[in-house]
Amino acid sequence: MPRISHLLSSLSSALGPASARLEFKWMKQAAEQSDKGTSLVEMVERRLCGEPLQYIIGTQPFGSLELLVRPPTLIPRPETEDWTLRLAELVDPSPDRPISLLDMCTGSGCIPLLLCHTWRPGSVNAYGVDISADAIKLARDNAERCGIHVPTVTYGHSSSSFNTFKPLLGNIRDASFIHSLKLKPPFNVITSNPPYITRREFKDLPPSVRDYEDHRALLGDPDISEDELSSHLDKGLTFYRIIARLIANQGILADDGIVALEIGSTQANDVGRIMQREGRLNRIDVWKDPWDKDRVVLARR
Amino acid sequence: MGSPESKHLMKQLSETEPLWNAWQEWTKTNELLRETETLLNDPDPSMRSMASEEHADLQSQISDMVVNKFPSLVVPPSKTTHLSAIMELKAGVGGSESALFLSELLRMYIRLATLYRWKTNTIASNQTENGGIKDAIVEFVGERAYDTLRFESGVHRVQRVPATEANGRVHTSTVAAVVLPMPEDTGSETSDDLFTMDEIRIEVMRARGAGGQHVNKTESAVRLTHIPSGITVSMQDERSQHQNRRRAFQVLRARLMDRKLSQEVVERRDVRRNLVRSADRSEKIRTYNYAQDRVTDHRLGLSVKNLESILEGDSLQDLLDALAKKHQDDLLQEELEMT
Known part of the structure; x- marks a missing residue:
């Protein structure tokens, strides 16, 4: 069995000494608490192969929640945590006038779950749609883990004394998903962290992202062909256009509703323009993340 | 739950309670003394002897009140009894041996917390490879946690042969402790009387x-x-x-x-134009001497045999009681110098 000091020094050359020490500590804590009996040595070896720390540990803190993470569903990012908490403060619905929320590309369910957890009981009914069955299963498990009620029937605006979150398997690129999933628009809040990475950027991603996380959660233009690669089409914006069209044509946003979309750090102008022109939403705001990068486009009528 | 005003009143009431109790006891004892005095000249000799015994007893109670109880009431009650505590420990002189000793001190305080029924929570800790801890921040949540632990601020010195020392020489290493008061609900990001x-x-x-989806580190x-x-x-x-x-x-x-x-x-x-007694946190407050199996508290000028019982927490309680008593006496001294 490799010695601890040897493991730590291998980890150090892979991650740098400061990160290595912290990650080693977290893996050690996780190994001590592991009910699957995963050993520390095994964890460090997996990490040295490039697997994300979050998949090895099996959880990721998100706001005051601790969510389950499982490959290949996208790991919740701190940037998303930051803007979700900001959105929670901005909207803060009252149980007297409960709102409905739709989260597209919901993945682990992190955004609606943190909002359901933060907002007062009985103030929101949330729905999350994702194309991945793994993601929907994970979102459901996370709802249970966080004590958020998952209704068995889809209601429009139901009032109850607690917040609800319903994860649904569906493809938002086919506009009929709204009817086939029996969703009841309009929604007061629409959120999404859709895939926004371009093909060109994709090649240079760290292996822990590229080789482990679902490409469907990362690639902004999934259908782009090889010869279109260097063209203006490769901007990672496909899903913003889909969302804008749903808002313009399907009436899924309430008149006083708000749309919050996570973006890549260079996409604020493009996404803002798409929301204005194709989504017919006039009021655009851009939020920065804690690292001072453009991270969210907020759109209202 | 009660309103803020009623909470405030309850707090005032509980703070003045010792004063009221002392006054009650004082009047009652004096009354008893007067009653006993009349019996000192009772015609019945057995009654007389009983009365004189009781008289002496009551008199000593009264003098105890004057000498011990009343002076302690002069010192205003602590305003920090309700506060929990945060303790920051940092390894000082002595490298890895100092880090090892830090982990032992930490264990000692966590045991102490169990004895006082405080909840502990390690906020941060920086472990070394050989099982030591370079620095740590721990919270102690419970009644009187800050008042009890505040005298632990200062430099703790250990004298022993380190496990890593091949030549059997005694080393002296240090760990610095700082104990901070912890107000309630302290993690929130809202302005209050401490900052905006x-x-x-x-x-x-x-x-x-690029951040976001591009990075999962x-x-x-x-x-x-x-x-x-x-x-x-x-x-x-x-x-x-x-x-x-x-x-x-x-x-x-x-x-x-x-x-x-x-x-x-x-x-x-x-x-009060008084001299400020040093409360310097770089001051050496205690020495743990393994070879002689004793712990010396330099402020009390007191040595305790059986180092293990200190590290287990039991004898540490006695030391802390003595330090609290000394603090009380110092405060009283201050009050008297002022008048």
Whole structure:
């Protein structure tokens, strides 16, 4: 069995000494608490192969929640945590006038779950749609883990004394998903962290992202062909256009509703323009993340 | 729950309770004394002897009240009894041996917490490869936690042959402790009487490149700066930035509260033109000598045999009681010098 000091020094050359020490500590804590009996040595070896720390540990803190993470569903990012908490403060619905929320590309369910957890009981009914069955299963498990009620029937605006979150398997690129999933628009809040990475950027991603996380959660233009690669089409914006069209044509946003979309750090102008022109939403705001990068486009009528 | 006003009144009531109880006891004892005096001349000799016994007993009770009880009431009751505590430990002189001793001190305080029924929570700790701890921040949540632990601030010195020492020589190493008062609900990011949010600079550590979906490496370290005082708190022990922020705010509040309390002490003493007794945290307060199996508290000038019983927490309780008593006496001295 490799010695601890040897493991730590291998980890150090892979991650740098400061990160290595912290990650080693977290893996050690996780190994001590592991009910699957995963050993520390095994964890460090997996990490040295490039697997994300979050998949090895099996959880990721998100706001005051601790969510389950499982490959290949996208790991919740701190940037998303930051803007979700900001959105929670901005909207803060009252149980007297409960709102409905739709989260597209919901993945682990992190955004609606943190909002359901933060907002007062009985103030929101949330729905999350994702194309991945793994993601929907994970979102459901996370709802249970966080004590958020998952209704068995889809209601429009139901009032109850607690917040609800319903994860649904569906493809938002086919506009009929709204009817086939029996969703009841309009929604007061629409959120999404859709895939926004371009093909060109994709090649240079760290292996822990590229080789482990679902490409469907990362690639902004999934259908782009090889010869279109260097063209203006490769901007990672496909899903913003889909969302804008749903808002313009399907009436899924309430008149006083708000749309919050996570973006890549260079996409604020493009996404803002798409929301204005194709989504017919006039009021655009851009939020920065804690690292001072453009991270969210907020759109209202 | 009661309203803030009724809570305030309850607090006042419980603070004045010792005064009221002492007065009740004083009047009752004096009454008894007067009654007994009339019996001292009773015609019945057995009654007389009983009365004189009781008289002597009551008199000693009264003199005890005058000598011990009343002076202690002169000292205003502690305003910090309800506060929990944050303890920061840092390894000092002695390298890895100092880090090893730090982990033993930490264990000692956690055992002590169990004896007092406080909840403990390690906010940050920086472990070394050989099982030592370079630095740690621990919270102790419970009634009187701050009042009890505050005398642990200072330099703790250990004298022993380190496990790593091949030649069997005795080394002297040190660990520095700082105990801070912890106000309630301290992780929130709202202005209060200790600071306003625009006095706080929040920085995230390190660059994340493009960030967002492009990166899944954990970069959760946070640094807070309280601009007016220049106090900074860095926190990186949690995997979430949100949690590191909460904990950083918690430690920042404790440091600012500590600063406020010590300023109040200085101001009070300045008013009285009194000499400020050193409360210097670089002062050596205690020595743990393994070879002689004894612990010396330098402020009490007291040595305790059986080092193990200190590290187990039981005898540490006695030391802390003695330190609290000394603190009380010092305060009384101060009150008397003022009048």
